[in-house]
Amino acid sequence: MPDLIPAWDGEMLVPVEKLDVHRRGLRHKAVSVFAIAGDQTLLQRRALGKYHTPGLWANTCCTHPNWNESPFDCAVRRLEQELNIKDAAPQHRGHVSYRADVGGGMIEHEEVDIFVLKVPAPFEVTPNSDEVMDTRWTTFSALADDIQAAPLIFTPWIRIYLDQHKAMILA
Secondary structure: OOOEEEEEEOOEEEEEEHHHHHHHOOEEEEEEEEEEEOOEEEEEEEOOOOOOOOOOEEOOEEEOOOOOOOHHHHHHHHHHHHHOOOOOOOEEEEEEEEEEEEEOOEEEEEEEEEEEEEOOOOOOOOOOOOOEEEEEEEEHHHHHHHHHHOHHHEOHHHHHHHHHOHHHHHO
């Protein structure tokens, strides 16, 4: 059965297959999590098998809630599925809207709930190789420098978050 996610078809929120949402550029619900240890945030490099933006660096975890799944439950579920982070209690930081071409004829047009998960340093993760090919810790300042130097190795959404919503994430 395909993944059905909440998307707007006109003015109504309806369950739509995830790949169809991105091909049609429908506005849809999403969740992004930033794991933060001290002044460092955890980045993930998306697995090469991902259907869009494979191999690009992104924030700790980003995904779509299933139909009728709360944003919080979605964040907790995907932290465990992608990075084996169990018993997480991320804090909701706010809501972000954006639209970005992610290549391959696909559009992310997202209504995103942003979460922050504070973790102790050092903090080890065990990525699911089907989802994540690499991880690294970095400061937001170093991340901004890296994005400026090589923007195309980062997902469009992390570039948007850092450029427009950093204060909310770090609050």
